[in-house]
Amino acid sequence: MLDVRGLRKVYSGGGRRVEAVRDLTFTLGAGELVCVVGPSGCGKTTLLKCVAGLLAPTSGEVLLHGRQVTAPPPAMAVVFQEYGRSLFPWMRVGENVELPLRQKGLPRARRRELVTDALAAVGLSDAEAAYPWQLSGGMQQRVAIARAVAFEPEVLLMDEPFAAVDAQTRADLEDLVRDLWHKLGVTILFVTHDIDEAVYLGQRVIVLSSSPTVVREELTVDLPDARDQLHTRGDPRFTALRTHVLEQVRAAKKGLPLPSPIRDAGT
Amino acid sequence: MLDVRGLRKVYSGGGRRVEAVRDLTFTLGAGELVCVVGPSGCGKTTLLKCVAGLLAPTSGEVLLHGRQVTAPPPAMAVVFQEYGRSLFPWMRVGENVELPLRQKGLPRARRRELVTDALAAVGLSDAEAAYPWQLSGGMQQRVAIARAVAFEPEVLLMDEPFAAVDAQTRADLEDLVRDLWHKLGVTILFVTHDIDEAVYLGQRVIVLSSSPTVVREELTVDLPDARDQLHTRGDPRFTALRTHVLEQVRAAKKGLPLPSPIRDAGT
Amino acid sequence: SPSPNPPAAPEGGKQPDSVKVGVIPILDVAPIYLGKDKGFFSSRGMDLTMESGQGGAAIVPGVVSGQFQFGFSNVTSLMVAQSKGVPIKGVANGVASTGVDGEDFGGIVVKGDSPIRSAKDLAGKKVAVNTLKNIGDTSVRASVRKAGGDPGAVRFVEIAFPQMPAALDAGQVDAAWVVEPSLTAVKAKGGRVVASNFVDTAPDLTVALYFTSDKLQADNPDLVKRFQEAMRESLTYADAHPDEVRQILTTYTKIDAASLPGLILPKWPAEPNRASLEELAKLSRQDGLFATAPDLAKLVP
Amino acid sequence: MDDQAPGGGQPAAPARRGTTAWLGVAGLATLLAALEIVPRTGLVSPDFFPPTSRIAQALATEVTDPAFWVALAGTLKGWALGLLIATSAGVVTGVLIGAVPVLRELTASTIEFLRPIPSVALIPLAVLLFGTDIRSTLLLVTYAAFWQVLLQVLYGVQDVDPVAEETARSYGLRAPARVRYVLWPTALPYVMTGVRLAAAVALVLAITAELVIGAPGLGARIAVAQQSNAVPDMYALVAVTGLLGVLINLGARAVERRTLAWHQSVRGEVVA
Amino acid sequence: MRVARRLLMALALPVVLFVIWWFATANSSNFYFPSLRTILGAFGEVWTGERLTVDVLPSLLRLICGYLAAVVVAVTAGVVIGSHRRVRAFAEPALEFVRAIPPPVLVPVIMLFAGIGDVMKIVVIVFGCVWPILLNTVEGVRAVDSVLLDTARSYGVRGSARLRHLVLRAASPQIFTGMRQSLSLGIILMVISEMFAAGNGLGFTIVQFQRGFAIPEMWSGILLLGLLGFLLSLVFRVVENRALSWYHGLRRSQRS
Numbered sequence A, B: 001m002l003d004v005r006g007l008r009k010v011y012s013g014g015g016r017r018v019e020a021v022r023d024l025t026f027t028l029g030a031g032e033l034v035c036v037v038g039p040s041g042c043g044k045t046t047l048l049k050c051v052a053g054l055l056a057p058t059s060g061e062v063l064l065h066g067r068q069v070t071a072p073p074p075a076m077a078v079v080f081q082e083y084g085r086s087l088f089p090w091m092r093v094g095e096n097v098e099l100p101l102r103q104k105g106l107p108r109a110r111r112r113e114l115v116t117d118a119l120a121a122v123g124l125s126d127a128e129a130a131y132p133w134q135l136s137g138g139m140q141q142r143v144a145i146a147r148a149v150a151f152e153p154e155v156l157l158m159d160e161p162f163a164a165v166d167a168q169t170r171a172d173l174e175d176l177v178r179d180l181w182h183k184l185g186v187t188i189l190f191v192t193h194d195i196d197e198a199v200y201l202g203q204r205v206i207v208l209s210s211s212p213t214v215v216r217e218e219l220t221v222d223l224p225d226a227r228d229q230l231h232t233r234g235d236p237r238f239t240a241l242r243t244h245v246l247e248q249v250r251a252a253k254k255g256l257p258l259p260s261p262i263r264d265a266g267t
Numbered sequence C: 001s002p003s004p005n006p007p008a009a010p011e012g013g014k015q016p017d018s019v020k021v022g023v024i025p026i027l028d029v030a031p032i033y034l035g036k037d038k039g040f041f042s043s044r045g046m047d048l049t050m051e052s053g054q055g056g057a058a059i060v061p062g063v064v065s066g067q068f069q070f071g072f073s074n075v076t077s078l079m080v081a082q083s084k085g086v087p088i089k090g091v092a093n094g095v096a097s098t099g100v101d102g103e104d105f106g107g108i109v110v111k112g113d114s115p116i117r118s119a120k121d122l123a124g125k126k127v128a129v130n131t132l133k134n135i136g137d138t139s140v141r142a143s144v145r146k147a148g149g150d151p152g153a154v155r156f157v158e159i160a161f162p163q164m165p166a167a168l169d170a171g172q173v174d175a176a177w178v179v180e181p182s183l184t185a186v187k188a189k190g191g192r193v194v195a196s197n198f199v200d201t202a203p204d205l206t207v208a209l210y211f212t213s214d215k216l217q218a219d220n221p222d223l224v225k226r227f228q229e230a231m232r233e234s235l236t237y238a239d240a241h242p243d244e245v246r247q248i249l250t251t252y253t254k255i256d257a258a259s260l261p262g263l264i265l266p267k268w269p270a271e272p273n274r275a276s277l278e279e280l281a282k283l284s285r286q287d288g289l290f291a292t293a294p295d296l297a298k299l300v301p
Numbered sequence D: 001m002d003d004q005a006p007g008g009g010q011p012a013a014p015a016r017r018g019t020t021a022w023l024g025v026a027g028l029a030t031l032l033a034a035l036e037i038v039p040r041t042g043l044v045s046p047d048f049f050p051p052t053s054r055i056a057q058a059l060a061t062e063v064t065d066p067a068f069w070v071a072l073a074g075t076l077k078g079w080a081l082g083l084l085i086a087t088s089a090g091v092v093t094g095v096l097i098g099a100v101p102v103l104r105e106l107t108a109s110t111i112e113f114l115r116p117i118p119s120v121a122l123i124p125l126a127v128l129l130f131g132t133d134i135r136s137t138l139l140l141v142t143y144a145a146f147w148q149v150l151l152q153v154l155y156g157v158q159d160v161d162p163v164a165e166e167t168a169r170s171y172g173l174r175a176p177a178r179v180r181y182v183l184w185p186t187a188l189p190y191v192m193t194g195v196r197l198a199a200a201v202a203l204v205l206a207i208t209a210e211l212v213i214g215a216p217g218l219g220a221r222i223a224v225a226q227q228s229n230a231v232p233d234m235y236a237l238v239a240v241t242g243l244l245g246v247l248i249n250l251g252a253r254a255v256e257r258r259t260l261a262w263h264q265s266v267r268g269e270v271v272a
Numbered sequence E: 001m002r003v004a005r006r007l008l009m010a011l012a013l014p015v016v017l018f019v020i021w022w023f024a025t026a027n028s029s030n031f032y033f034p035s036l037r038t039i040l041g042a043f044g045e046v047w048t049g050e051r052l053t054v055d056v057l058p059s060l061l062r063l064i065c066g067y068l069a070a071v072v073v074a075v076t077a078g079v080v081i082g083s084h085r086r087v088r089a090f091a092e093p094a095l096e097f098v099r100a101i102p103p104p105v106l107v108p109v110i111m112l113f114a115g116i117g118d119v120m121k122i123v124v125i126v127f128g129c130v131w132p133i134l135l136n137t138v139e140g141v142r143a144v145d146s147v148l149l150d151t152a153r154s155y156g157v158r159g160s161a162r163l164r165h166l167v168l169r170a171a172s173p174q175i176f177t178g179m180r181q182s183l184s185l186g187i188i189l190m191v192i193s194e195m196f197a198a199g200n201g202l203g204f205t206i207v208q209f210q211r212g213f214a215i216p217e218m219w220s221g222i223l224l225l226g227l228l229g230f231l232l233s234l235v236f237r238v239v240e241n242r243a244l245s246w247y248h249g250l251r252r253s254q255r256s
């Protein structure tokens, strides 16, 4: 459904030329939940923006349903890493969440329902009338998540969506994302730094190398589909997988060569 | 050295009145490293801003060396949660780090040295000439950290400083903070969401309740002073402590009553 | 104040023509206000409205485009316009100098303690006129020439009449050509009149005219004729009734009541003085105001 | 810098507004006192620059004249209409040009060419077209005020935060929606400044047009007072225009407090 | 290539407008709207040779002095007023009072204090140019991001460093908006100031043409004013692009 082919992005400007992404190729099936991890600055946000049609790749292409993505496709929602700046300061929380729904042309009653549910799901029911800048960092980030959730997208792109929330809330939100994914069958590309989170959430984990960025590894998470915070994280297979990913990220950061056997390293 | 006494902060404005912090009292000894955890939106940032003298408490007071803090004291550095907005977009990375040093009146050569070292420590040596907005989220956050580190403050306040960096970098930065603390004897108040991080870093962990916010628990981390990522985190005592804090945060989030025995819960 | 006469019914019950006249709200145009008040215009089937503009910049284009039927302007401006081919034509006399040296409604003034005694001393001095290259500098030069000075050595500065008393007082200029009521203001501060430039230019100099556009003249000669007649009557009446003139001034100007009696009123002869205009045209031409001489025959009614 | 000082915690907003009003009155009073003193010290002659008290006297007589109120109404009408036209035209054009880069490039040189053409140079044109009609005033007022708004809008449009813009695009907001929900609120602070600038320029031009062309209004009255050497009356009328300026600004600030409650410049003054 | 494109973009619309003007007035018999051909003819005659040094140059000098003085005054005052709420409350009504006074009325007052020479004309230009810069500076300073302010405060960035590195930079996009506004206002005020007590200058000459019914010459003067505005704006853009390179980069950063 979502194909990234030979993606390359070079930023130039301000006297700097940075090859943010060198060559990325991978595929997401419809309804898949894939996590992306990689060292800081390796190009995860760049990748996401290219997939979202917000940034034109220098070369390579992104295909959605076989058609090239050149502009943001409809029915796609993005949670930006810069959550603070992605909320509109001139709108109250409720309006921020509602705006995309209005754009979708949903009737008023349905919009209200979605907004209320989404805010409740992220634990912000009583902040609906506040302005974003009256909220704490974590609350702002949750508003951005609520906006994406309420949108009921077909494809959901999330860039470190839980970076600013506390451990417990994070766990709850992780479960929320999986719930949503189950319920709506949405395709999710999820960027995170938390390796446990990547393994806990994803069906697959894509590990990016450090710059010059390529796909270092694509790891299938062979954990049972029904996951919960207590048991899944206690599972020895989980531990094995996370240790493997951690090593990969570490190696990626140090710029070590790719390990030869990809799949069985975690076993 | 740093006393927070009966701190209370109520935000009002825009038709909303939020009691961000109800009553906080605790003390930091000179050269202590204390971590603060608590549910999202419980008032950690508010607390930090009051300590930094950036926000006037509604009641209660903050004392530094016995004198009330009403304005930012000199020799204090703050790493803000909103790292993206705390960098000056019109200055290159190097200038951003250098500015406070210039303010301090350091000679040019010394400034250069500090800037270079700090940027190297956070792994951004080659980004010195970039503008902040040319960097990835994690890189921006590291610039903010570098700025604080280069400042060589007496008191260092950090608000979720590693939220946007990857696991490996995070571990490196944690060690950087502890190094710095050892080397300079700086007093550190460190807000984080990562419970492992809190336990790994701190001599004590202060757990805040959810709103109305009070200190739910002050926990002494009785791990040996020499910590390293591999052994410390493998230590069963570490696991016990983190589990205890996690439960506290969970309970705090659910608004459960304070447990009666505070200290021995983790043992 | 004079009770406004009810507009006399125009002959034949015809609707009166609505006539707009562009004027400057100064002393000089008192006759038209007075004439309107006396019903000289309404009795000829004209419903007169005065539009007060600040000068030629607004009035001449207004008349040319037909926004105003008639306008008031000083003769030099009209000559310049004519020589440039602006399609306008004088229709009635406007205002004239009293012809009495030292007792004219305008003059060259200096501060009381100024070393300047006569127009001759103006050579090399800074003299304020309201507009450069106009009647002011031409007539001031005439005074200097007549007094035996070097007219080419006078330096002119452009300052509006209302600002002249202050400029003179502050020493920003050495002398100023002012007209009433600024003249009274200067004299009240101890200023002296050193020459009457209009008198020195030509005897009984015609200073301003009422004019219309060639187009109106061609399209509606009857209206022009009626306006001419009414104007003549108004001028004659005003010239003969100075008290009523002073009275009418209170209706359209803000001249201080205390200084009203002392104002020197100009002359309002019914017809322009052709000879004085020829003299002025000659002097203006010398000053380079226009390359080709204006056709006075066409300009002067 | 007292805006940022701690301790500004939460004083009741109404009380603050009260102080603000008093400070403003004090500021005006200081200005007027200075204007009273200057001529009294002999720096300039009171004959040409009358002290405030003398102007106030003239103003007192002025306001008893019904013709004054008619003139005031005339000026305000020209001002309000001109400002309305200029603002709407400026905002629409500005958003259009600002949102479409090609248009912006195409029009930039022409805009820069037309802006410095002084309204006073257009006076003959206005008279030619409309005489002393209010349309003359409108033409001049609109021409001058339009550029003020347009330029502010152009700069405001450029101020859109790229992250906010990307958010809007990624959620499928189409161009009109992006203009309404992202671009417009971003530009609004600039627009407010533009409107405040334009309001004063419109007033200035309304009066100037009346002054020079003689369209009925305060300006025409000023012209009469000037020509008649009625110095205090002239200043009294000028003071009226100044007071109008103060009132207009009060109105603009009130609107701003409502529409820009979310903006840093306004919220910074409520919360510490 | 890029230069050619920009040139094309800059010239396209003006050329179209001029062509329209040319044909619309080709057979004009209206005295006040001569044909463009006549105007261009007059342009060549009038604005060459001695006039450039005698009239255009002094005007330009006065304009530049006045404009620069206005920038300094307005930015200084704007920073003070913008960063202190109480100062703003105190000063704003008084400033608004003065701002609403039309230059044609104000000039005589300025003449009382500044005489009738160049100083007066420069003061008039300053007086008109100050407002857009002042208002924009005030608003720009008020809108400085709170996190940046907190950052500067906590790192002890105070006094002139705070001003230079934080307040002015953060407000600079808006300050430049005001400066751009004022540039053309400056030209307008240059003309107005030269309507009073002037003996030379571009505005003076245009007014003389107007009074002397030299209508094609007057139009050519207006053309020259427009041209001047355009040229000055080009210079301004170079300065702005340098000073605001970070800002334009930031705004463009994610659009590439």
Ligand SMILES: Nc1ncnc2c1ncn2[C@@H]1O[C@H](COP(=O)(O)OP(=O)(O)OP(=O)(O)O)[C@@H](O)[C@H]1O
Pocket (backbone or CB within 6 Å): A133, A134, A135, A136, A137, A138, A139, A164, A165, A166, B011, B012, B018, B019, B020, B038, B039, B040, B041, B042, B043, B044, B045, B046, B047, B081, D271
């Ligand atoms: N400027 C403000 N105006 C009004 N309310 C505010 C403001 N800043 C914070 N608050 C409120 O105060 C409370 C505490 O906010 P604070 O930012 O201190 O939380 P926090 O503990 O840092 O949360 P997080 O971990 O999510 O960053 C929240 O309920 C928030 O909505």
Ligand SMILES: Nc1ncnc2c1ncn2[C@@H]1O[C@H](COP(=O)(O)OP(=O)(O)OP(=O)(O)O)[C@@H](O)[C@H]1O
Pocket (backbone or CB within 6 Å): A011, A012, A018, A019, A020, A038, A039, A040, A041, A042, A043, A044, A045, A046, A047, A081, B133, B134, B135, B136, B137, B138, B139, B164, B165, B166, E253, E254
């Ligand atoms: N607008 C830009 N202009 C120039 N360079 C940029 C820009 N945005 C990103 N880069 C560069 O591209 C590289 C990848 O950035 P990106 O934001 O994609 O990283 P990331 O993987 O999201 O990192 P993080 O985990 O820290 O958010 C970095 O080196 C960064 O400096």
Ligand SMILES: [Mg+2]
Pocket (backbone or CB within 6 Å): A044, A045, A046, A081, A159, B136, B137, B138
């Ligand atoms: Mg990123």
Ligand SMILES: [Mg+2]
Pocket (backbone or CB within 6 Å): A136, A137, A138, B044, B045, B046, B081, B159
């Ligand atoms: Mg926080």
